[in-house]
Amino acid sequence: MSVGKNRSHAFYFSKRFVIAGALMLVVGAAYAARQSAEPSKTPAAGDAVLEGTWKLNRQESDDAREKLRAAMQDRDQNGPMTRPGGMGGAGIGIPGIGGIGGMGRPGGGPGSGRGSGAGSENQREQMSELVRVSDELKIVQKGPEIDVTDSESRVRALFTDGRKIDKPKKDRSQVQVKARWERGTLVTEEKGPGGEKISHTYEITLEGKQMADTLTLESKHLNTPIIVHSVYEKAESDQANYALPN
Numbered sequence: 562m563s564v565g566k567n568r569s570h571a572f573y574f575s576k577r578f579v580i581a582g583a584l585m586l587v588v589g590a591a592y593a594a595r596q597s598a599e600p601s602k603t604p605a606a607g608d609a610v611l612e613g614t615w616k617l618n619r620q621e622s623d624d625a626r627e628k629l630r631a632a633m634q635d636r637d638q639n640g641p642m643t644r645p646g647g648m649g650g651a652g653i654g655i656p657g658i659g660g661i662g663g664m665g666r667p668g669g670g671p672g673s674g675r676g677s678g679a680g681s682e683n684q685r686e687q688m689s690e691l692v693r694v695s696d697e698l699k700i701v702q703k704g705p706e707i708d709v710t711d712s713e714s715r716v717r718a719l720f721t722d723g724r725k726i727d728k729p730k731k732d733r734s735q736v737q738v739k740a741r742w743e744r745g746t747l748v749t750e751e752k753g754p755g756g757e758k759i760s761h762t763y764e765i766t767l768e769g770k771q772m773a774d775t776l777t778l779e780s781k782h783l784n785t786p787i788i789v790h791s792v793y794e795k796a797e798s799d800q801a802n803y804a805l806p807n
């Protein structure tokens with residue numbers, strides 16, 4: 562009888578051991594999958610070395626002013642794609658009826674109503690500033706903080722650790738921006754003064770010799786997002802100095 566009991570105990574012990582091991586494998590696999598799915602807060606070793614001085618290559622870059630002009634022209638001619646509030650709101654590009662100006666404005670062909678929507682000078686200037694491309698970018702990486710300084714000494718501090726972001730100052734000479742790493746590409750998210758959604762993606766190409774900056778701007782005053790692709794090349798002097806020991 563004692564032999565049978567011992568065998569029974571050994572059987573149940575082995576069964577529990579196998580079950581526990583299987584549970585550990587399942588939990589470990591789930592954790593690994595979650596980690597791989599979530600964007601990394603810090604760059605992997607050897608990835609996304611953005612630090613340095615970068616010069617704009619205009620020949621390989623989009624013309625931001627032309628992109629903005631085309632988006633504005635589309636809005637002025639066709640009116641907003643959708644607008645709540647019924648027929649009294651902004652027009653929807655119906656021939657003979659106000660485009661941006663709505664039904665109440667006389668002479669309502671496409672392109673009328675330039676005093677409202679995307680056609681106002683104030684909004685044009687504001688969005689022109691948001692899509693403007695800097696001739697030079699100086700980037701310093703400090704762990705989860707990446708400081709990007711443009712040619713007019715304005716600084717964008719990009720944070721990848723999920724910290725609370727301070728509201729932008731009135732002069733906007735220095736702003737804090739949410740950022741995250743996605744497989745070696747740095748992605749930022751921020752809002753413009755008019756509620757615009759702005760994002761940048763920074764990606765290193767040509768073995769570190771070039772950096773691609775893709776800007777996407779979405780605004781309620783536009784029918785489609787503005788996407789501006791800019792290509793920067795690392796300054797030769799920076800390449801030489803960066804290799805020297807401190």
